[in-house]
Amino acid sequence: MDKRIHDYIESGILEAFVTGATSANEEREVLQMKKQFPEVEQALNELEIDMEKLAMRMASPPPPQLWDRIESEINGLTVTSKHLPQHPGDESQRSSQHNHKPDSGFIEVEGSSTHMRIHKVWRWVFAAVFILGKVFLGFAIYYYLENRQAKENIQELKLEIRQLKSNR
Amino acid sequence: MTPSLSVNLNIEKAQHLTNSDILATRALFYRYGSWLLGYIVEIVKDHEVAEQYLADIFKEVPYKLNELNSTGSDSWKQLRMLAQARLKTAYNRNLSGKELFSERLKFDGVVSGLTIEQQIVFCGVYYYQKSTAILAHELNLTDAEVKKILREAFIMMKNG
Numbered sequence: 001m002d003k004r005i006h007d008y009i010e011s012g013i014l015e016a017f018v019t020g021a022t023s024a025n026e027e028r029e030v031l032q033m034k035k036q037f038p039e040v041e042q043a044l045n046e047l048e049i050d051m052e053k054l055a056m057r058m059a060s061p062p063p064p065q066l067w068d069r070i071e072s073e074i075n076g077l078t079v080t081s082k083h084l085p086q087h088p089g090d091e092s093q094r095s096s097q098h099n100h101k102p103d104s105g106f107i108e109v110e111g112s113s114t115h116m117r118i119h120k121v122w123r124w125v126f127a128a129v130f131i132l133g134k135v136f137l138g139f140a141i142y143y144y145l146e147n148r149q150a151k152e153n154i155q156e157l158k159l160e161i162r163q164l165k166s167n168r
Numbered sequence: 169m170t171p172s173l174s175v176n177l178n179i180e181k182a183q184h185l186t187n188s189d190i191l192a193t194r195a196l197f198y199r200y201g202s203w204l205l206g207y208i209v210e211i212v213k214d215h216e217v218a219e220q221y222l223a224d225i226f227k228e229v230p231y232k233l234n235e236l237n238s239t240g241s242d243s244w245k246q247l248r249m250l251a252q253a254r255l256k257t258a259y260n261r262n263l264s265g266k267e268l269f270s271e272r273l274k275f276d277g278v279v280s281g282l283t284i285e286q287q288i289v290f291c292g293v294y295y296y297q298k299s300t301a302i303l304a305h306e307l308n309l310t311d312a313e314v315k316k317i318l319r320e321a322f323i324m325m326k327n328g
Contacts, residue, residue, distance in 0.1 A: 012315030015322045016300045018242065020249055021293035023301060048242050050326055055203035055244060058210060058278060062201045062222060067194060070226045074190060 008033065009043045018047045189230045196236065197226050200247050208251055210278065211295055225250050252297040279325075286321035289314055 016022045017030045033040045201222065208218040228250065229236065236246045279287045288307070292298040298306075300314040307314065 010319070011312065012300075012317070012319030015318045016293065016315050018245060019293040019318070020245060020252075020297060021300045021303075021318070023299060047322065048244070050322060051242075052203075052244060054278070054325065055200075055207060058206035059202040060206040060209050060215070060218075062205050062219060066219060066223060067197050067201070067226075070197070070223050071190065071194065073223075074185070074193070074227055074230060 002037075002039075005033075005037050005039050009040065014040070014043055014047055018044065018051055185230050189233055192233055192237065193226060193229045196229060196243065196247070200244055201226070203244065204247055204251055207248060208255070211255055221251065221254055225254055249297075256297075279321075282321050282324050285317055286324060289317045290321040290325075293318060 013022065013026060013030060017027060022030065030040075030044075034044055035041075204225065205218055205222050208221050209215055212218050212221065225247070229247075232246070232250065236243050279290055282290060289300075289303055292303045293300065300318065301311050303309075304311040304314045309317075
């Protein structure tokens with residue numbers, strides 16, 4: 001190996017290059033040397049393999065559902081963007097269809113979350129609705145039973161009237 | 169950059185995404201996801217936080233595929249650079265050489281076989297993305313000396 005190339009490889013500049021610690025000029029120089037000298041290219045390849053081995057030693061597998069989450073977020077963004085107007089003409093058409101002001105500064109975003117957050121005051125409203133629901137249910141049952149009782153009384157009275165008529 | 173502006177920019181960019189961009193990103197995730205997560209965990213020392221960073225980085229990857237897949241580029245290096253850019257504000261503080269002396273102990277599992285000087289230089293460039301020129305200035309050494317130390321560190325780790 002040419003002594004100059006040997007010294008260049010031994011200088012540590014290639015290690016600095018693979019870790020991203022070189023200046024822009026040094027980076028250009030390394031890439032140039034890589035093109036010109038196969039020894040430099042080979043040394044760089046070996047260093048990249050060393051870096052990958054180091055990364056493998058430290059690797060930590062991500063949770064299985066993480067890619068799905070990333071993909072759905074990327075896709076969500078893309079799908080939303082497909083609904084954005086492509087031409088100025090589309091904008092006016094879309095705004096007339098959806099009664100949406102073109103210069104309102106808002107973009108419709110379809111959230112992927114299935115949950116919603118509401119103000120705490122709604123919990124009292126829900127509690128009141130629940131209690132009122134129970135009260136109405138109680139009244140309904142009461143009046144139903146009353147009604148049934150009244151119907152039974154009427155039936156009995158009718159029966160008595162019929163019996164009295166037949167006795168005469 | 170405010171979050172809303174960031175979202176707007178992503179929406180602008182998202183218009184150019186194709187299915188093959190998503191597939192290429194998925195291939196990179198399955199090849200490098202565990203490496204990058206391990207790398208980020210080393211820096212942030214919190215698995216959940218690291219996972220969030222990993223997700224954020226891979227949401228950016230589809231827009232950087234040209235750089236990551238260009239001929240001769242080292243995808244793993246490019247992904248590390250992306251991670252460094254993300255971590256810069258929160259974790260990549262502008263540590264001086266002396267501060268690196270204690271910070272290097274965070275990465276003891278990886279660099280324990282190296283000399284203190286090698287640990288400082290290696291952690292400086294690998295985890296804190298410092299250039300050899302900056303490290304040379306901070307450590308009162310020449311740039312050539314720092315590069316030599318870095319090379320020795322690589323040889324030690326390879327053989328260790």
